[in-house]
Amino acid sequence: MGKLRRVPVGIVGASGYGGVQLVRLLMDHPEVELVYLGGESNTGKSLASLYPHLAHAVNLPIEAVEPEIIASRCEVVFLSLPNGLACQIAPKLLEKECKVLDLSADYRFSDLTTYTAWYGTQRNDHAIAATAVYGLPELYRDRISEAQLIGCPGCYPTASLLALSPLLKQGLIVPETAIIDAKSGTSDGGRQAKVNLLLAEADNSLAAYSIGRHRHTPEIEQICSDLAGHELTIQFTPHLVPMVRGTLATVYATLRDPGLVRDDLITIYNAFYRNSPWIKVCDSGIYPQTKWATGSNLCYIGLEVDPRTGRVIVMSAIDNLIKGQAGQAIQCLNLMMDWDETLGLPKLGFYP
Structure with missing residues (x-):
């Protein structure tokens, strides 16, 4: 044979x-x-x-x-x-x-x-x-499967949009109140020599950068506007963290219905991502860490509601080089070729 x-x-x-x-x-x-x-x-x-x-x-x-x-x-x-x-x-x-x-x-x-x-x-x-089709499978799976050209998103848009999508699609938040506070490791800056990525510069320090002008902002706004059904402006601030791998996006937004509680949102997120094998919605009171996703194509999502402020807080953790880059591209390839979406991709991170 x-x-x-x-x-x-x-x-x-x-x-x-x-x-x-x-x-x-x-x-x-x-x-x-x-x-x-x-x-x-x-x-x-x-x-x-x-x-x-x-x-x-x-x-x-x-x-x-x-x-x-x-x-x-x-x-x-x-x-x-x-x-x-x-x-x-x-x-x-x-x-x-x-x-x-x-x-x-x-x-x-x-x-x-x-x-x-x-x-x-x-x-x-x-x-x-x-x-071109935007390469976020959890949102555009059907379009990706029929495309010849995919524009694959990077780590910040991936983590941010996976956190925000159910809220916008279901109309659960006041869209204009959404704020994304995101943090990523030094590998996000690539392999070229850059002063801010030197060990002596980045270690034992935490800093925001490209405030109000990061290039991923319009990309995030484009998809958020598509989900919300109208033009949106989103506040996005990235930070450099002294670690090699990992991205964590923490999203804040005002709920339309102040009566919603954490378990309601967990149910909504599980339903929204029920056909998404790479999304893991955490149980009540569990909040994701970047280390959980390291080396895998997984995205861990944690949820909380602050009844004092009426805001939802969504945390989304991924490996910036896998789900935020190479793994996501292969996930898209699997869909384009009509293969199983999980084929050839690591299902568990290497912890600790």
């Missing part, structure tokens, strides 16, 4: 933290074969020279980024690139009928004028961008 055919996949931008997570997860995926790794800055090097711990497992070089060659070898391509580069490559891959999953912000916006306003890059691929 012949060997079952595996789907050939490639990664452009394989040398960053998101790329190496994709390599690790795709190597264990039963339905795919990793056949191409690409990157401009490390062309000609082996992946093992950048990540020696993979030398025994991955025998692939970093190759030049040539869309025609990539398309001739790959059916699926993950783009793990800095913002503004995927939009130069994706159209050529799509023309060759590749399925493309972009991990940057290039294809997360339905309106490219918003993208240009926040990211500064002028775009001429409006028609292609209009075909």
